Amino acid sequence: MTAASEVSREGEQALLAAFDRTIARNDRIEPRDWMPEKYRSTLVRQIAQHAHSEIIGMQPEGNWLTRVPSLRRKAILLAKVQDEAGHGLYLYSACETLGVSRRELTEKLIDGKQKYSSIFNYPTLSYADVGTIGWLVDGAAICNQVPLCRTSYGPYGRAMIRICKEESFHQRQGFELLSTMMRGTDEQRASVQESVDRFWWPALMMFGPPDAASPNTEQSMRWGIKRDTNDELRQKFVDMSVPQAAALGVTLPDPDLAWNEERGHHDFGQPDWDEFYAVVKGGGPCNAQRLAHRRRAYDEGRWVREAAAAFAAKGA
Amino acid sequence: MSHVHDHDADHESVYAGLTGGDDSRWAFGTDFEDPLAGIDTTLPDGVDAAALSQYCLMLGDDALIYSHRLSQWASNAPDLEEDIALANVALDLLGQARLLLVRAAAADGDLVPALPEGSPVPDEDALAFFRDEAAFRNVRFVEPENGDFAVTMARLLVFSTFRLAVMQRLVGSHDTVLSAIAAKAVKELTYHRDYAGRWFLTLAQGTGESRRRLLAALTLVWPLYDELFRTHPVEALLAEQGVGVDPAAVADDVAVLLEQVFSVSGTDRPDVPAAGPVGTGMGRDGMHSEAMGPLLAEMQVVARAHPSGRW
Numbered sequence: 001m002t003a004a005s006e007v008s009r010e011g012e013q014a015l016l017a018a019f020d021r022t023i024a025r026n027d028r029i030e031p032r033d034w035m036p037e038k039y040r041s042t043l044v045r046q047i048a049q050h051a052h053s054e055i056i057g058m059q060p061e062g063n064w065l066t067r068v069p070s071l072r073r074k075a076i077l078l079a080k081v082q083d084e085a086g087h088g089l090y091l092y093s094a095c096e097t098l099g100v101s102r103r104e105l106t107e108k109l110i111d112g113k114q115k116y117s118s119i120f121n122y123p124t125l126s127y128a129d130v131g132t133i134g135w136l137v138d139g140a141a142i143c144n145q146v147p148l149c150r151t152s153y154g155p156y157g158r159a160m161i162r163i164c165k166e167e168s169f170h171q172r173q174g175f176e177l178l179s180t181m182m183r184g185t186d187e188q189r190a191s192v193q194e195s196v197d198r199f200w201w202p203a204l205m206m207f208g209p210p211d212a213a214s215p216n217t218e219q220s221m222r223w224g225i226k227r228d229t230n231d232e233l234r235q236k237f238v239d240m241s242v243p244q245a246a247a248l249g250v251t252l253p254d255p256d257l258a259w260n261e262e263r264g265h266h267d268f269g270q271p272d273w274d275e276f277y278a279v280v281k282g283g284g285p286c287n288a289q290r291l292a293h294r295r296r297a298y299d300e301g302r303w304v305r306e307a308a309a310a311f312a313a314k315g316a
Numbered sequence: 317m318s319h320v321h322d323h324d325a326d327h328e329s330v331y332a333g334l335t336g337g338d339d340s341r342w343a344f345g346t347d348f349e350d351p352l353a354g355i356d357t358t359l360p361d362g363v364d365a366a367a368l369s370q371y372c373l374m375l376g377d378d379a380l381i382y383s384h385r386l387s388q389w390a391s392n393a394p395d396l397e398e399d400i401a402l403a404n405v406a407l408d409l410l411g412q413a414r415l416l417l418v419r420a421a422a423a424d425g426d427l428v429p430a431l432p433e434g435s436p437v438p439d440e441d442a443l444a445f446f447r448d449e450a451a452f453r454n455v456r457f458v459e460p461e462n463g464d465f466a467v468t469m470a471r472l473l474v475f476s477t478f479r480l481a482v483m484q485r486l487v488g489s490h491d492t493v494l495s496a497i498a499a500k501a502v503k504e505l506t507y508h509r510d511y512a513g514r515w516f517l518t519l520a521q522g523t524g525e526s527r528r529r530l531l532a533a534l535t536l537v538w539p540l541y542d543e544l545f546r547t548h549p550v551e552a553l554l555a556e557q558g559v560g561v562d563p564a565a566v567a568d569d570v571a572v573l574l575e576q577v578f579s580v581s582g583t584d585r586p587d588v589p590a591a592g593p594v595g596t597g598m599g600r601d602g603m604h605s606e607a608m609g610p611l612l613a614e615m616q617v618v619a620r621a622h623p624s625g626r627w
Contacts, residue, residue, distance in 0.1 A: 079407060
C-alpha cells in the first residue's frame, strides 16, 4: 500500500474518492489498493482480535481433550481444536497483508494490548461444555461472522468464507453432542441443562454492547467492514437458538423470552452488562489464566523458533 | 485491483445449513459408531482368535496412549504450524487405535470389559476407558510425559520409524483387516517420520541451545528403546502364522534408518543402559511405568463416571 504522506493532498483526495466508490459498489478492497489509514488500523484491530480469539479459544476446549469419554468424540474434539489453530493461521495471514507480522500481533496479545473474545474467559467445567460451546458459542460466532464473508477487505472476506464453513460444522457437532447426551442418562441431561444455563448469557454478550453503547459500529458499517449492528445480530441468534433449544429439550434461562407476533421476533432479557464490562476489563474467571497460558507457550517455544530460523538461515 | 464478487451467494450458502432441514444437513451423517462397517471381519483359517485379539490390543494401545500424549500439545506448541501438525499426528494414531481396538473386540469379545446391562458404550470405548492399567498392552516407550519439543521430536522420530517398519510388514498379513489397517497406517506414519526427522535435523543444527536440548532428549528417550524390539509370545505366535510381525525382525532396519538421521544431523546413538523389566514384565505384559496410572486416571474419568452414558 502507499503511505498517505507520500502523495499530494490532491492525489490523496482522488485516491479517497476511488476508495469510496469501491466501497459504494460493494466491491472488495485488495492489499495493494490505497486505503485510508484509519480503515487499515480498524481492520488490523478487528482481524487480530478475531485471530487471537481463535487461538485463545483452543484452551477451554483443550481442557477436555484428555478426558473425552469416547474415542469418536475425542477425534472430533481434536480436529476441532486443530481447526481453530488453522483459523488463527488464516486470520494472521490476512492481517499480514496489512503490513503487520504474526509475531507483532502475538506479542500484543500476550502483553494485553489487543483483545480476544471475552467468551473464552469463562471456564469449561463439564464435558457438556464442549457441546454447548459448539452449539451456542460457535453458533453466536457464526452469526457474527457470516456477514463478514461480504466484508469490504478482500483477504479477510475470503478467509471468513472458509472459516464460516468450518464453524458451521463445529456448531453442528456441538448440537449433535448435546442431542446425543440428552438421549442418555438423567445425569447427562442435567449436565447439559447446567451447561446451557452457564453459557447462555455469555453467548448473548458475544455480540458486543447494545448499539447505543457501541462506539465503533457506525464507521465500521460505513466502510463495509461490519454489515449488521450488534443488536440485529443478537436478535438473529436468539431467533435461531429458540427452536434449536426446543429440539434439544433444554430450557433457555431467560424468563422474558417470548415470541412477539407483532415484531416477528422473540423478545428476550438483557445480559448483565456490568459483568460484560468487568470481563472485558480483565475481571472474568479465566482472563489471567488464558493469557498466562499463551505467554508460557510462546516463551517456551522461543528456542524452537530461533532454531528453525537459524537452520533456515544456513540455507540447508 | 478490486474484483466483483457474488457476495450474496456466499452469505446465503453459509447460513442455509444452520437451521431446519432433515438429518442430511449434517455434512457427514451422524452415525460413526462402527469404524470397520462394511469390512469383512471374519477370521482367517488357522488363526488363534485370542492371540489375534491380544495382538491388536498391543498395536492399538501403542497408538491410543501415544495419541493421548501428543494431543496434550494442543495450544502449547512453539508455533501454530506445529500445533496443527502434532494434532494431525495424534489424530492419525487415534484413528489407527480405534480400528485396532474394534478388531480386537471382534476377534475375542471376552476381552471387552463388562458394562451394566443395556449400556450403549461401544466396544472400542469399553476397551479404552474401562480396562485397568494391567490390561493395557502398549510398550512403555509411549507413556512418559511429553517433555519439551526436543524430547517430543526425538520420541516421535523413534516411534514412527519403529511403527512404520512394523506396519510395512503387516501389510502382508493373512488377516485382511490388519492388512488394510496397516496399509492406511503406512501412509500416515511415513509423514510422521518425515516430520520428526526434519525437526530432528533442524534442532541438531539450529542453535547451540536446540542442539543441547536435542542431545539431552535422546538420552532421555533411549532407555525405553530396546523394549520396542522385544518379542512377546503373542507376537512370536502370530508372526509364525503369517498374521503379525515379530518386532525383533525390524530392529536392524530401524537402527539403520535412525543411523542415517543421526549421521546427517551430526549426532550419535546414545550410549545409555536400557530400562529393565519389572520382574520379568514390560509394557506388553501389562507392566507399565509410573506415568501410566495418572494418564489413565485422567483419560478414563468421565467415561467411568457414566458407564451407561451415551456420547
